Amino acid sequence: MDDDIPTRMFYAGRRWQVTDMPTRIRDSVWATEPGTGRGFYGWRFQATDETGESFVFDVYPGAEGWHVHHCYA
Template sequence: MQRTMEPAEVWTSATGVPERLVWRAQRFRVDDTPTPLVGPAEWWLAFAGNDPGAGRAPLAITGWRFQATSPEGDTHVFDVGHDGTHWHVLRVFD
């Protein structure tokens, strides 16, 4: 596993699910069902110091994990995230 924070271009479906990406000048097509990565909802951060009572803080999709393959046959599992402006590759599993 490589930990990284490299820029990437990600194309998504109409529902926001990743379908393709370009990373390190190489094109990849998502070839499995992406899994959402979740974390506390951004709007909840203002209340983070308070006890939420029963349960836990509300969750939101913070990124995606998926397998993708290049036309040359290179396959990786990617963790990607969006910072509100740009997509980034967060981790790569070989």
């Protein structure tokens, strides 16, 4: 993270560099208590590995660090 914005990560045994402007995912997407507005927040961004393969990732913070919720090819 640079200034609280994702810039790189290690996932699935590979190093990934964020290659677009990350979008913050708000509470309304991952609410832990429906209807209350309280819940997770996360980020959606495209990242590229050392071989040039790119995916879009949805990530969120957990007690043990950041987690990949979903990735899109």
